[in-house]
Amino acid sequence: MLEFIRLWCEMLKTGQWPVFLIYALLMLALIVPRMVLGWIFYGLRRLGLIQNYPAQKCAATAMVTVAGETPQALERCLRGLKKSLERGTTEHALLVIIDKWDDAVLQDSNIELATIAQKYADVILCTNARSKRRNLRELMRVAEEKGVLKPLTILVDSDTFLADLNVVEKLLRPFVDERIGGVTTAQLIDNPRTWVQKVSFWLEHARMLSSMAAASLFRQVLCLPGRMYAVRTKLIVDQMDLLVHDSFRFLWWGPWQCFAGDDRFITNCVLKAGYGTIMVPEALVTTLAPEKFEDTRKMWTR
Secondary structure, three states, X not given: OHHHHHHHHHHHHHOOOOHHHHHHHHHHHHHHHXXXXXXXXXXXXXXXXXXXXXXXXXXXXXXXXXXXXXXXXXXXXXXXXXXXXXXXXXXXXXXXXXXXXXXXXXXXXXXXXXXXXXXXXXXXXXXXXXXXXXXXXXXXXXXXXXXOOOOEEEEEEOOEEEOOOOHHHHHHHHHHOOOEEEEEEEEEEXXXXXXXXXXXXXXXXXXXXXXXXXXHHOOEOOOOOOOEEEEEHHHOOOOHHHHHOOEEEEOOEEEEEOOOOHHHHHHHHHHHOOOEEEEEEEEEEEEOOOOOHHHHHHHHHO
């Protein structure tokens, strides 16, 4: 900030625009509107002018994807999710799919994961797809076959932990508004210790207070983060094949098949159908973050 002020004074004296000053002004032009809209969003919520939805329980199907998770993390995830589903829904089904089942290194761990899942899940699947998109399609197919596919679908990563037992009820509450098609939780990093995790925590917290809040003000959250969010089942049940075969191009190169970004694809399905997407700050969850920068870099690259 001191350098910015110094360069600003220098520009006023000389009439020359340093590159850093131009860059800083561009960044402020991007950041400040988000912050202002975020403040407006939280201010209107405190006054009860927006998102004042009545408490109302709904029926929902929760789907959890697991790939190389630690047993301790899965136990914590499913225990909290199951209790929250029991408290926050009229009826529910919990489905779990465990990927990399044939991985020799993970064999013992996968058996333990399946044992844990049996304590909480209504349906357990094991697969070698090594693709979250294919796993989501399989979960949707099996839920439909077994007759446990409810009007609302909650998608959860296995390293997501609910902050309290009312998260599901808070997450589903906005669906009383027929204009809402997707709702996401507020998300932070669980127990950050290393400097990399603390940076990740700061980024998630900043996003929750600014861009996610600003987008929610207009019911236009462009990506419902995949750690835990809910959508109207009818908007995505027929889109699963497209989800699996989704691809992208860069200029004249490609197409390449998409592996990450399943949450953005599903969000696009909701928005294209004309429904709104929002964040509910009170529905707070935490998630694990890599301890090392290299692992974090790979995550950001995906």
